[in-house]
Amino acid sequence: GEDVEQSLFLSVREGDSSVINCTYTDSSSTYLYWYKQEPGAGLQLLTYIFSNMDMKQDQRLTVLLNKKDKHLSLRIADTQTGDSAIYFCAESIVGTYKYIFGTGTRLKVLA
């Protein structure tokens, strides 16, 4: 079945770039998403990319999509302590209204 995988933890120093990686299995996915979950809160959509794109940039966020390897990444430039959160990769399943989320990557930013 469909699956989305992420590493569980990432630690970076304030001011450095963070790169969070995700692999997915559904080759027919048309949209892939990145969500942010701050402590004690629900998820918030950060950005999404359509599968006919290779890259999308939005201020400090850069999303890269490698369709051949089914690999998605989120780069956060100039990472701040406020970026500390759990980041979820998700895909929508073509032909359905279902969404598959990854396990989440906990990003810790060290001052």
Next chain:
Amino acid sequence: EAQVTQNPRYLITVTGKKLTVTCSQNMNHEYMSWYRQDPGLGLRQIYYSMNVEVTDKGDVPEGYKVSRKEKRNFPLILESPSPNQTSLYFCASSLQGIRSDEQFFGPGTRLTVL
């Protein structure tokens, strides 16, 4: 303020005692969905609804029921809760459920079943 609300936010109950977690949105969204979040497993979709009286199973529907009698409300019903349903539950909604729509999430309900 546009939002998704869930009640209760915290609940401790015992095995077999029926409970309902309510979800309401004020954005006139057609699509609503329930997820559970468990450590190491991420979010898993339980049920979703494309509109009033239209619901379908997600990846982990066993032990749950839903109903969508009104557009704004999408309650999650646990007829006979068991300890393996101890989890953090999120309700979400989006305009039409199409892939370019943003899903808005509620604050979560932490359920403990003893």
